[in-house]
Amino acid sequence: MNQLTLSTSSLLADGSRRLSQSLQSPHTYLDNRVTKSHRDTKRMRSQAARERLQTKRHLAALAVEIHAPELADKLRRCHSRLSVLTCGRHIAQIIPNYTCEFRLCPDCGRRRSRKLQNKYLPMMRAFLRHHHVTPVHLVLTQTHKKETRKQSVKRIKDAFTKLQRRLFWKEFFKGGTWSLEFTKGKNGLHHTHLHIVGFRRKFFDIGLLRDEWLAVTGDSHVLNLKPIQDIAAGLREVVKYVSKPLDIRRFGAADLKEFIGLKNMRMFGTFGEFRDFCKSFVPSDNDGDEVSELESLNRDLTEGCACPKCAAPLFDLRLSSDELLRFYEQIESSPPGKVRTSSH
Numbered sequence: 549m550n551q552l553t554l555s556t557s558s559l560l561a562d563g564s565r566r567l568s569q570s571l572q573s574p575h576t577y578l579d580n581r582v583t584k585s586h587r588d589t590k591r592m593r594s595q596a597a598r599e600r601l602q603t604k605r606h607l608a609a610l611a612v613e614i615h616a617p618e619l620a621d622k623l624r625r626c627h628s629r630l631s632v633l634t635c636g637r638h639i640a641q642i643i644p645n646y647t648c649e650f651r652l653c654p655d656c657g658r659r660r661s662r663k664l665q666n667k668y669l670p671m672m673r674a675f676l677r678h679h680h681v682t683p684v685h686l687v688l689t690q691t692h693k694k695e696t697r698k699q700s701v702k703r704i705k706d707a708f709t710k711l712q713r714r715l716f717w718k719e720f721f722k723g724g725t726w727s728l729e730f731t732k733g734k735n736g737l738h739h740t741h742l743h744i745v746g747f748r749r750k751f752f753d754i755g756l757l758r759d760e761w762l763a764v765t766g767d768s769h770v771l772n773l774k775p776i777q778d779i780a781a782g783l784r785e786v787v788k789y790v791s792k793p794l795d796i797r798r799f800g801a802a803d804l805k806e807f808i809g810l811k812n813m814r815m816f817g818t819f820g821e822f823r824d825f826c827k828s829f830v831p832s833d834n835d836g837d838e839v840s841e842l843e844s845l846n847r848d849l850t851e852g853c854a855c856p857k858c859a860a861p862l863f864d865l866r867l868s869s870d871e872l873l874r875f876y877e878q879i880e881s882s883p884p885g886k887v888r889t890s891s892h
């Protein structure tokens with residue numbers, strides 16, 4: 549299934565069935581990052597939670613290695629105790645005891661990317677209502693060179709700035725958002741990509757865009773472009789790199805040190821006419837709805853309220869991060885409508 553066409557509401561409507569389907573599909577790893585970013589990346593929540601936990605433990609260990617005990621401590625404390633509002637079958641809200649706000653922390657990144665979605669989705673919808681444009685997901689890549697992460701990021705951002713000044717770009721694009729993804733190849737070289745939600749004015753031959761990208765980079769024509777069917781899913785697809793900018797598995801102590809040095813690097817931004825539109829945007833009452841998943845950040849729910857999904861009363865569970873993981877597994881292994889107390 550194409551993730552770009554998957555809407556939040558349909559995911560919620562038959563989440564359990566879809567989750568069991570995604571369990572059966574083989575999870576093949578493709579080293580081509582462009583392909584990877586477009587393939588079906590829907591995963592079980594428990595699996596995602598487990599990966600976040602592993603990432604944080606790995607980062608904390610690296611922090612110890614580079615003699616940054618305060619960072620290690622913050623990472624260990626972050627989301628370690630959680631107040632979970634649940635009906636037993638659905639999780640309506642998760643409130644962590646503490647958030648470290650470290651840029652590579654997957655839990656804090658997830659919150660950040662939700663905030664971005666909550667902020668930009670209403671603007672994108674309004675922009676689409678006002679303009680005759682088609683949203684597309686464009687991935688721009690560059691050749692891999694021996695350089696620092698900082699140099700790699702600067703190189704791709706500079707190329708994108710040049711691209712935006714070209715007549716071709718102005719003719720076919722009416723602005724959008726960009727986010728940065730960076731990782732490291734097996735050969736140790738930095739791979740930096742720009743993920744763009746672009747508002748395309750009209751159709752063009754992809755070959756022309758490749759030529760334009762080659763003209764501004766000097767050596768790269770590799771890019772990928774796909775129309776976005778559902779703007780919410782399209783935005784979610786690109787902001788996930790704000791929460792998960794790199795592949796932590798290949799991340800070592802030296803990388804962490806280098807990353808801490810890149811203090812003010814922007815990971816997300818808007819450009820072109822969409823940027824101006826955002827500046828003057830005033831949301832109407834119904835613009836902010838229907839955004840996020842069930843575990844919304846700012847839903848005013850308390851114990852005893854009705855579960856937003858099944859209307860059963862909610863109760864509060866105090867869990868550790870490991871216990872939350874087991875709770876996810878328990879929910880996922882229960883058939884829709886039934887709650888089980890054991891895992892299988």
Ligand SMILES: [Zn+2]
Nearest residue numbers: 626648653656
């Ligand atoms: Zn954190």
Ligand SMILES: [Zn+2]
Nearest residue numbers: 635638855858
């Ligand atoms: Zn429920």
